[in-house]
Amino acid sequence: MSFRTTLISLFAFACVLVLAACSPASASEVQPLVIYSGRSENLVAPIIEQFEETSGIPVEVRYGSTPELAATLLEEGQNSPADVFFAQDPGGLGAVEELLAPLPEELLSPVSKRFRDPESRWVGISGRARVIVYNTDKLSEADLPTDLEGFTDPQWKGRLGWAPTNASFQTMVTAMRVTWGEEKTREWLEGIIANEPAVFDGNSPIVAAVGAGEIDAGFVNHYYLFRFLQEEGESFAARNYFLPGGGPSSLVMVAGAGILESSDNQAAAQKFIDFMLSPVAQQYFATQTFEYPVIEGVVTHRELPPLETLNAADIDLASLSDLQGTVSLLQEVGALP
Amino acid sequence: MADRALSTLPLKIRETRRRRVSLAPFLQAPWLWAAALLVCLLIVLPIVYLMMRALGAGSGLLDVFLNPSLAATLARTAGLAAAVTFSTVLIALPLAWLTTRSDLPLRRMWTVLSVLPLVIPSYVGAYLFISFLGPRGLLAQALDGITGGKALPSLYGFSGSWLVLTLLTYPYILLSLRAAFQRLNPALEEAALSLGHTPAQVFWRVTLPQVRPALVAGGLLVALYVLREFGAVAMLRYDTFTRVIYTHYRSSFDRSTAAALSLVLVALTLLVLWLESRTRGRGSLVSPGQVPRPQKIVRLGAWRWPALLFCVLIVGSALVLPAGVLLYWLLRGLQAGEVLVPLLEAVRSSLLAGGLAALASLVAALPLATLVVRQPGWASRLAERVAYTGYALPGIVIALALVYFGANYALPLYQSLPMLVLAYVILFLSLALGALRSALLQVNPNLEEAARGLGHPPLRVFFKVTLPMIRPGILSALALVFLTAMKELPATLLLSPLGFKTLAAAVWSSVSEAYFAQAAAPALLLILVSSLPLALITLRENNA
Numbered sequence: 044m045s046f047r048t049t050l051i052s053l054f055a056f057a058c059v060l061v062l063a064a065c066s067p068a069s070a071s072e073v074q075p076l077v078i079y080s081g082r083s084e085n086l087v088a089p090i091i092e093q094f095e096e097t098s099g100i101p102v103e104v105r106y107g108s109t110p111e112l113a114a115t116l117l118e119e120g121q122n123s124p125a126d127v128f129f130a131q132d133p134g135g136l137g138a139v140e141e142l143l144a145p146l147p148e149e150l151l152s153p154v155s156k157r158f159r160d161p162e163s164r165w166v167g168i169s170g171r172a173r174v175i176v177y178n179t180d181k182l183s184e185a186d187l188p189t190d191l192e193g194f195t196d197p198q199w200k201g202r203l204g205w206a207p208t209n210a211s212f213q214t215m216v217t218a219m220r221v222t223w224g225e226e227k228t229r230e231w232l233e234g235i236i237a238n239e240p241a242v243f244d245g246n247s248p249i250v251a252a253v254g255a256g257e258i259d260a261g262f263v264n265h266y267y268l269f270r271f272l273q274e275e276g277e278s279f280a281a282r283n284y285f286l287p288g289g290g291p292s293s294l295v296m297v298a299g300a301g302i303l304e305s306s307d308n309q310a311a312a313q314k315f316i317d318f319m320l321s322p323v324a325q326q327y328f329a330t331q332t333f334e335y336p337v338i339e340g341v342v343t344h345r346e347l348p349p350l351e352t353l354n355a356a357d358i359d360l361a362s363l364s365d366l367q368g369t370v371s372l373l374q375e376v377g378a379l380p
Numbered sequence: 381m382a383d384r385a386l387s388t389l390p391l392k393i394r395e396t397r398r399r400r401v402s403l404a405p406f407l408q409a410p411w412l413w414a415a416a417l418l419v420c421l422l423i424v425l426p427i428v429y430l431m432m433r434a435l436g437a438g439s440g441l442l443d444v445f446l447n448p449s450l451a452a453t454l455a456r457t458a459g460l461a462a463a464v465t466f467s468t469v470l471i472a473l474p475l476a477w478l479t480t481r482s483d484l485p486l487r488r489m490w491t492v493l494s495v496l497p498l499v500i501p502s503y504v505g506a507y508l509f510i511s512f513l514g515p516r517g518l519l520a521q522a523l524d525g526i527t528g529g530k531a532l533p534s535l536y537g538f539s540g541s542w543l544v545l546t547l548l549t550y551p552y553i554l555l556s557l558r559a560a561f562q563r564l565n566p567a568l569e570e571a572a573l574s575l576g577h578t579p580a581q582v583f584w585r586v587t588l589p590q591v592r593p594a595l596v597a598g599g600l601l602v603a604l605y606v607l608r609e610f611g612a613v614a615m616l617r618y619d620t621f622t623r624v625i626y627t628h629y630r631s632s633f634d635r636s637t638a639a640a641l642s643l644v645l646v647a648l649t650l651l652v653l654w655l656e657s658r659t660r661g662r663g664s665l666v667s668p669g670q671v672p673r674p675q676k677i678v679r680l681g682a683w684r685w686p687a688l689l690f691c692v693l694i695v696g697s698a699l700v701l702p703a704g705v706l707l708y709w710l711l712r713g714l715q716a717g718e719v720l721v722p723l724l725e726a727v728r729s730s731l732l733a734g735g736l737a738a739l740a741s742l743v744a745a746l747p748l749a750t751l752v753v754r755q756p757g758w759a760s761r762l763a764e765r766v767a768y769t770g771y772a773l774p775g776i777v778i779a780l781a782l783v784y785f786g787a788n789y790a791l792p793l794y795q796s797l798p799m800l801v802l803a804y805v806i807l808f809l810s811l812a813l814g815a816l817r818s819a820l821l822q823v824n825p826n827l828e829e830a831a832r833g834l835g836h837p838p839l840r841v842f843f844k845v846t847l848p849m850i851r852p853g854i855l856s857a858l859a860l861v862f863l864t865a866m867k868e869l870p871a872t873l874l875l876s877p878l879g880f881k882t883l884a885a886a887v888w889s890s891v892s893e894a895y896f897a898q899a900a901a902p903a904l905l906l907i908l909v910s911s912l913p914l915a916l917i918t919l920r921e922n923n924a
Contacts, residue, residue, distance in 0.1 A: 077878065083893040084886075103878040106889060110630040111776060115874050117635070118780055119787040124795065124878075138633040208614070208631060241536075244614040247894040248510070255516035257531065270894035274713050370632045379631065380453060380624045 075101040076311045079116065080129040081109030082298055087129065090327045094318045100311045109135035109210065116142055116303070126306035127315055129168070131298050132210040134366050136165040143301040144309070150317055153338040158297050161361045167297030168319045169328040170335030172353060173215050175284040176253045176268055177260040187260070190288025191219070194260075195234025203240040204249045204261035207378040211246070211264050211296060216373065217363045218291040225372070232376045254281040264296075269333040269346070285348055293353050296360060297337060409755065409838075415747035420763050422744075423770050423806055427646060429781035430639045437636030444637050450624070454648070456538075457620040460613075461606040461652075463542050468550040468602045469595065471694055475550075476557035478687055482678045490691045491558075492914045497698040498551040498863040499910040503611025504887055504903060505548045508702040510535060510615060518705065541618040547698035548612070549605050553598030555860050556815055559852035560594035563822045566676050593821050597814035600656050601860075604649060604772040604810075621645060622774050629776060642777050649772035653765050703907060706900040713897020720901050723886065727909055730866050730882040734910075736797070737804035737865035738858045741812040744805050745857065749816035754825065764813065771810040775870035778806055783874055796877055803871040808864055812857035819853020820846075855917050866910055883909070 080087060084106045095102050105112070109131040116123055116139045128143070130136045136143070143164040151159055151166050158167035175187060188194060194203060206212050219228040241258050243249045249261035250268055254275070271279050286292035300319065302312040318324055325336040329343050335350050336343065343349055373379040434441075444450070478484045479491045500508075512518045515531035523532075534540070564587065572582045588595075610622045622645065628638040680687055714720075748767060751760040770778060782803050786794035793799045823846060831841040847854070867884045876882075883902040890899035 083889045083895075084881075085890055085893050085895045085898060105873070105878055106881075106885070107873040108630075108892075110633060111779075111870065111874065113633055114629060114635060114776075114780055115783050117633075118784040122787040122791055122794075134633075208627060210631075213631060242617050245892065247892065248507075248615065250894070251511070252514075252516070255514070255521070256529075257514060257516040267894055274709075274716050274718060274894075274896050276716060367632055370627075373631075380449070380619050380627055 073100055074308055074311070075103045076127065076308055076315055077125050078102060078104045078127045078129055078315070079112045079125045080104050080106050081112050081131040081135055082129055086332050089331070090319070090324050093323070093327070094315060098311075098314055098318065100314065102315075110138075113138045121305045123303055123305050125303050126308045126312040127300055127302055129298075129300040130165075132214060133160075133165070133167075133297065133299060133360055133363065134210045134214065136160070136299055136301050137364050137366065139301075140164050142303055142305065144304040144306070146302065146316065147313065150313060150320070153320055155337065155339075157359045157361075158337045159299075159360075160301075165299045165301035166316065166320070167299040167337045167360070169298050169325075169332065170295050170337055170350065171211070171298065172265045172285060172335065173211065173292075173294045173296070174263060174265045175260050175286060176250050176263045176281050177284055178253050178256050178258075179280045179282055180256060181259050184284055187284050188286075188288075190286055190290070190292040192231065192288075192292075195231060195238065197238065199260075200238045202259035203235065203238055204243055204252055204258040205235065205240045206243045206245050206249060206262075207373055209245055212262060213366060213369050213373070214296055214363055215262070215291055215294050217365060217369045218294050218358050220365070220369060220372070221362050222290045222358065229372060229376060232373070232378060236376060236378065250281060254279045256280065260284075265347070266333040269344075285353060290358070294358060295335065295350065295353060296363075298334075409751070412747045412751055413759075416751055416760075416763050419744045419748060419805075419809065420766050422802065423766050423809065425785055426773060426778050426781035426806065427643075427769060429784055430642050430646070430777065433635050433639030434643055437640050441637060441640050444640065453619055453621050453624055454644075456618070457607060457622075458648075460538065460541055460545070460618065460620060461603045463538075464545045464549060464606050465599045465603045467542070467546045468553050469599055471546070471550040472553035472557055472598065473595070474687075474690060475694065476554050476561055478691065480558050480561040481675055482680050482687065483684070484680065484687055484691070485684060488915075488918050490695065491918045492911055493695045493699055494691065495551045495555060495859065495863070495914055496907055496911055497548050497702075498555075498860075499866050499906055500548060500702055500903075501611065501867040501869065501884055501888065502545070502548050502609060503615060504891055504899070505702060506544050506612035506615035507891055508705045509540070509544050509547075512701060512705050513540075518708070536617040538618055541613050541616045544612055544616060545606055545609065547694075549602045550694075550698070551863070552601040552605065552811075552860065553595065555856045556594040556598035556601070556818060557591055559815060559856035560591040560818055560822065562675065562852040563819065563849070564590055564675065570676075590822070594815075594818035596656055596659055597818050600652065600768070601771070601811060601814060603652055604768065607645065607648060607652070608772050608774045610774060621648070625774060626776070635780070638777075642773060645773060646769050649769055650765060652772075653768055657761075699907075703904065706903050709896040710900035710904065713900065716897075718895075718897040720898060723883065723902055723905055726881050726883045726886050726902060727905060729876075729880050730884065730906065731909060732797075733800065733804070733868075733872060733876075733880075733882055734862040734866040736801045737808055737868075738812075738862040740801045740805050741808045741861045742816075742854065742857055745809055745812035745816050748809075749813055749820055752813075752817055753820040764817075767813050768810040770806040771808065775807065775868065778803060779871040779874045782806075782871070786875070795875055797880075800872065800875045800877070800880075803875050804861075804865050804868070807868065807871060808861045811860040811864060815853050815857035815860060816850065819850035819856075823849045855920075859914060859917060862913060863910055866906060 078091070091102055091104060112128065113130070113135045116125060116128060128136065128139060145163045146166060148163070151163055154166055158170065159165070177187060216228065219231060241252065243252065246263040246267045249263050250271055252258050253261050254271055265283050268281060268283050271281065300316055302309065302316065306312055320338060322338070322341055325338050325341040328334045329336050329341055333344050333347065370379065475494050479487055479494065484490060510517060513532065513535050515534055517532070520532045568586050569582050572586045577585065608622050609620065610626050613620045614623055625638050625641045625645070628634045628641065748763055752764045782799065786799055828841050828845055831845045832838065836844065869884055869888055872882055873885060883906040886902040887899050887906065
């Protein structure tokens with residue numbers, strides 16, 4: 044076969060492939076529900092599959108990172124094919140809130156007020172706590188301060204890790220600004236920066252670095268540790284520490300979802316949210332992804348302290364919407380480029 | 381004088397025309413120009429989008445630009461790009477020569493292996509290097525018995541970013557150079573040798589000038605890759621300009637400021653291209669009338685041992701090391717009871733995406749490359765520069781531009797496979813363009829003119845005369861785009877048809893959530909699957 048015929052046959056093959064891919068898939072009776080998921084496939088695919096089975100509604104998911112999907116939704120506007128936006132954090136949902144339809148009250152009623160948007164445009168699906176992950180070879184819980192302020196002490200110089208680009212970290216800073224005020228928050232940030240923290244790109248590299256002993260402690264979300272324990276075993280030298288100090292030190296946040304106003308599949312979308320808030324799905328998040336349930340009556344994982352013990356009740360997530368102010372502050376102190 | 385003798389070699393040097401606005405070239409080849417114009421219109425879409433968005437930015441924009449740290453970030457980015465480009469040349473030049481012109485033992489194997497680091501997504505690559513070489517990585521832990529638990533020197537900052545990006549990007553130059561070495565006319569080197577030059581002199585004075593367009597084209601790809609790079613430098617804690625752009629997208633959902641900053645990146649790209657046009661040399665070097673004969677293979681003799689060591693060192697650190705960490709993750713996870721998901725569908729999607737991207741980029745680049753080489757002038761130069769902007773912009777910018785135009789003006793096409801292929805063409809056109817341009821520069825236009833003079837229509841001349849001669853260039857263009865598209869993320873995630881899952885997407889989502897075993901399986905498959913087409917190409921080139 045000559046080079047030329049190889050090229051031509053390759054091209055013909057490609058055309059056939061494109062045509063095959065473009066032809067409409069076997070038409071099913073029910074219109075599929077389209078979800079843009081900022082939550083990783085590893086975490087949510089099993090429970091979405093379960094929804095398909097119980098509801099009979101076929102689901103198509105586009106996985107991506109929360110901010111990029113939010114930007115996509117903003118560019119798409121009214122023409123978005125998405126019915127539901129399932130986001131990693133309230134910041135992503137807040138960015139697209141003008142595109143979201145209000146959720147009916149009966150859907151939201153099982154969820155505690157502080158885990159949902161006051162205007163009902165989105166609802167929390169699972170909870171995550173901000174914790175300190177520390178290296179167990181170098182530290183014990185007794186060595187750790189009771190609140191975030193303690194980490195500005197010079198004894199932590201060169202021992203800490205943080206991820207200023209991470210959305211959950213930024214929400215924690217917003218909580219500081221709401222509770223402490225701008226001035227004290229700035230002092231805290233400057234105090235940490237003076238301790239020369241290692242800068243990471245996200246939570247999971249921080250946990251990896253703490254486990255390896257590269258740093259002694261880091262500010263993270265609680266559930267990453269359990270992934271490491273699962274893959275590396277109990278000998279992984281890091282554990283979570285839930286700061287007992289209250290306020291921003293004991294923040295509990297949510298990953299949540301909202302329905303696009305432009306969706307022509309509202310009924311199915313509501314069924315999806317309803318299912319995600321059902322005891323079955325909530326138990327899945329509690330058991331499989333080590334997160335906190337957002338409804339009553341679901342058992343949290345035995346390795347997690349129950350939500351009620353976290354001293355976290357005093358901050359309303361809806362008051363944490365000023366992301367822009369937080370980003371500006373982080374830029375001013377030099378934590379963000 | 382040997383120099384004088386050399387200058388009388390039958391080299392034909394065509395001066396590029398003076399910068400003059402002339403419409404004559406359009407009339408000579410209207411169809412080529414029409415095709416090139418179509419391609420350029422497509423490439424311009426993201427820039428139009430960026431301008432629209434940047435106009436929407438408020439007064440805060442001025443603060444962003446006046447921020448003194450921005451200039452420092454730009455300088456840091458340029459420094460990294462220059463350093464990486466330099467070191468990749470040092471790696472790729474000997475590798476390309478050894479795998480095309482010498483009797484290096486296991487040459488075919490090295491050919492395939494040395495190109496494969498290209499498919500490792502840089503974010504994942506950085507993660508793997510940190511896992512192994514980090515201050516307390518696997519290597520440091522393995523050495524605990526000797527070092528007493530000390531940390532290794534920091535991999536973070538400039539040095540780590542430089543090392544990791546060098547190891548992940550040198551194949552861009554390697555692929556371009558290999559094609560150029562394969563098309564060299566041995567007659568020139570033989571003539572120079574017969575005139576009393578030493579082999580070293582021949583290399584510097586005859587061989588290197590002939591492969592220089594390919595070297596510069598590859599170097600350009602590396603420099604632009606570093607400019608738009610985000611994932612690896614974020615992991616390795618080196619603030620580059622693209623990281624600033626991403627921060628605006630990710631943290632403040634501020635598309636306007638991000639767009640304005642991206643336009644700065646476009647300007648920076650044009651500057652790099654201008655520099656490239658200075659180093660590229662004026663005019664083209666073409667071999668005299670006859671079709672080049674097969675290459676003479678240089679016997680390495682005792683030099684083959686250092687040559688082998690060099691290959692082992694490069695392939696070992698750029699491919700075996702990351703693959704080793706992946707294998708370690710996989711085995712550790714499986715032992716701990718991790719369950720792997722089936723990946724057959726992802727393999728199919730990745731091959732489809734990479735294959736279509738390669739073919740479509742090749743078809744789109746051919747008319748442009750032909751014009752750039754055969755009708756140099758202001759118009760073709762402009763078209764070429766426009767083509768490169770698509771490669772220099774961060775993937776998320778291109779993806780969002782197509783999301784905007786697709787969802788608002790081409791809804792039936794939106795998030796379909798043809799749309800994804802269009803995105804790939806915008807992103808990777810310049811990869812194919814550089815390879816084809818270097819290949820065409822080595823073809824003597826007299827041969828084409830002779831065929832035309834014998835009454836053959838232009839298309840027939842192209843297929844019968846030009847195509848066989850630029851074959852190595854075409855294969856290297858296909859390989860470059862194929863491998864780069866296999867690891868592409870932002871456009872694939874946002875623009876693919878629903879449910880279209882590639883191996884790279886599976887790796888990315890698993891790594892970011894610390895599912896290491898589930899990341900390792902698709903990553904290893906990605907390397908394995910990519911090596912098959914490369915092996916086929918290598919076998920063909922040796923049969924030729």
